[in-house]
Amino acid sequence: MLLGARMGSSYPQRNRPVEPVVTGAASQDNKAAASTPQKKPQVSPANGDKSTDIMGKTEDAVLGRAEARVTITEFGDFQCPFCGRFFREVEPGLRKDYIETGKAKFVFKHLAFLGQESIDAANASLCAKEQGKFWEYHDKLYQNQMGENQGAFAQPVLRRFASELGLTSSQFNNCLDSQKYAAQVQADTTEIESQGYYSTPTTFVNGTVIVGAQPYATFKTVIDEKLASLP
Amino acid sequence: MKILVSPAFWLTTIFLASVYLIFTTYLVNYRLVRETVFGPYPAGYKFNLLLSLVGGLATAIPRLNAVALTVIALLTGANLTLLIKNLLARRRPGVYCVATGSSIFSSLAGICSACSLPLLTILGLGGSFLWLPLGGTALSFLVIILLAVSLYFSLQPVMLDVGGEVRLNEK
Numbered sequence: 363m364l365l366g367a368r369m370g371s372s373y374p375q376r377n378r379p380v381e382p383v384v385t386g387a388a389s390q391d392n393k394a395a396a397s398t399p400q401k402k403p404q405v406s407p408a409n410g411d412k413s414t415d416i417m418g419k420t421e422d423a424v425l426g427r428a429e430a431r432v433t434i435t436e437f438g439d440f441q442c443p444f445c446g447r448f449f450r451e452v453e454p455g456l457r458k459d460y461i462e463t464g465k466a467k468f469v470f471k472h473l474a475f476l477g478q479e480s481i482d483a484a485n486a487s488l489c490a491k492e493q494g495k496f497w498e499y500h501d502k503l504y505q506n507q508m509g510e511n512q513g514a515f516a517q518p519v520l521r522r523f524a525s526e527l528g529l530t531s532s533q534f535n536n537c538l539d540s541q542k543y544a545a546q547v548q549a550d551t552t553e554i555e556s557q558g559y560y561s562t563p564t565t566f567v568n569g570t571v572i573v574g575a576q577p578y579a580t581f582k583t584v585i586d587e588k589l590a591s592l593p
Numbered sequence: 594m595k596i597l598v599s600p601a602f603w604l605t606t607i608f609l610a611s612v613y614l615i616f617t618t619y620l621v622n623y624r625l626v627r628e629t630v631f632g633p634y635p636a637g638y639k640f641n642l643l644l645s646l647v648g649g650l651a652t653a654i655p656r657l658n659a660v661a662l663t664v665i666a667l668l669t670g671a672n673l674t675l676l677i678k679n680l681l682a683r684r685r686p687g688v689y690c691v692a693t694g695s696s697i698f699s700s701l702a703g704i705c706s707a708c709s710l711p712l713l714t715i716l717g718l719g720g721s722f723l724w725l726p727l728g729g730t731a732l733s734f735l736v737i738i739l740l741a742v743s744l745y746f747s748l749q750p751v752m753l754d755v756g757g758e759v760r761l762n763e764k
Contacts, residue, residue: 447652573622574653579645587638 421546423487423496425457426467432588434466434581435566437473437554440483440503441510442562444575449504455578460585470500472550473562479515482538484547486520489537493529502527596748602674610663610670617662618650619643661733668740675747 434456438445453468460466472487474480483503490499502523508514517538524534537543554564565572565581568588572580596602619626629642650659 444653451652570628571622571624573625574649576622577645577648577652579648580642583638583642583645587634 423470423491423500424467425470425497426461427464428467430461430464430467431592432460432466432568432585433469433566434460434585435469435471437471437550437559437562437564437566439472439474439476439480439562440487440500440515441476441480441507443507445563446504446507447575448563448565449501452575452578452581456581456585459582465589466585470496471554472547473554473560473564474547474551475560475562477511479511479513481544481547482517482520483515485541485543486515486524486534486538488543488546489534490524490527490529492537493533495527495529498527499523499529596675596678602671602678605674605677606667606670608670609673610666613666613669614650614662615647617666618647621649621653622646655730658730658733661730661737664737665733665740668737668744672740672743672747675744679747 436445436448438448456466456468461468472484474484487496487499487503490496503515506514506519506523513519520538521531521535525531554560559571559573561573563575567581567584570584570588572584626643626646629639650662654662
């Protein structure tokens with residue numbers, strides 16, 4: 363689990379087409395939108411990468427409308443194969459059925475426990491968030507999973523990802539080298555562990571916890587119930 | 594050993610193994626299951642959620658662990674089936690102790706391994722499995738061995754209390 367969900371086996375990597383990302387990021391994303399086909403972001407002006415949800419903090423990465431009343435918060439590790447499975451098999455449905463329709467918003471937080479490359483990847487993702495490309499970087503990491511601490515997320519690779527996504531190299535490299543967001547990554551990890559959860563992915567849907575890479579049907583059932591129970 | 598070709602034995606074994614698998618699957622999300630079962634939710638929601646969680650056997654567990662878990666479930670089912678059979682057939686107080694003890698041990702061993710991770714977490718040892726061989730999968734193999742040994746002995750003639758003296762039943 364738990365730490366379970368960590369399961370060390372490697373799984374065949376299915377190449378998922380890079381889908382248009384609905385992002386709540388700020389104006390930097392619009393530059394990327396000009397070069398790659400993307401759906402028009404459905405965001406409220408005040409969203410950006412901010413969340414005022416009870417499960418989120420202002421520094422969290424948020425996908426979708428800030429005013430969405432259902433919050434799906436995933437605690438994940440970029441090296442965890444089950445988080446990778448969640449990304450490939452559950453997230454597309456969540457994005458299509460709930461996030462893009464404005465019914466829910468998606469928050470990603472870090473539970474980086476699978477070694478140094480997990481921590482570095484988490485840091486790197488937040489460095490990308492600085493430049494408004496958190497979700498692109500998040501997708502890039504999961505699309506390039508390859509074992510644990512085998513070099514898939516070594517520092518040169520993380521820098522290459524940033525370059526491929528059009529991030530400003532100097533800013534990204536400075537951020538990565540200084541481990542600027544190490545405290546935030548640790549804070550996320552402490553937050554989830556203090557609630558008694560130690561595995562990835564662990565997902566909160568308005569307070570209801572789903573542990574593991576459960577089938578999409580499980581998430582859909584819970585989310586629909588939350589939506590139905592809203593006043 | 595004739596019992597191994599009995600349809601009743603296999604039906605009971607498979608039923609108990611299924612219950613075991615479902616229980617183990619639900620144990621991973623025991624808080625969600627508890628909240629769902631005892632919460633003020635519509636019956637349809639409860640049914641759909643519990644049914645969908647069973648699918649987690651295919652998505653949330655590595656293949657090797659899933660295979661080991663299935664073997665453990667079948668061995669546990671077989672052990673419990675033989676326990677029930679022996680208890681029903683030999684209504685002797687002394688036998689209860691011998692048959693029940695080994696089967697409970699093997700069943701608990703199976704549960705402890707299959708759901709060892711949540712149990713380790715509850716005990717505050719959630720990270721300890723990382724240092725176990727194969728990340729904890731070795732526990733499953735150990736349990737399979739224990740259950741197989743238990744099954745072997747469960748298939749042997751049980752002891753009988755004859756005139757106040759416990760003897761091997763030669764029948």
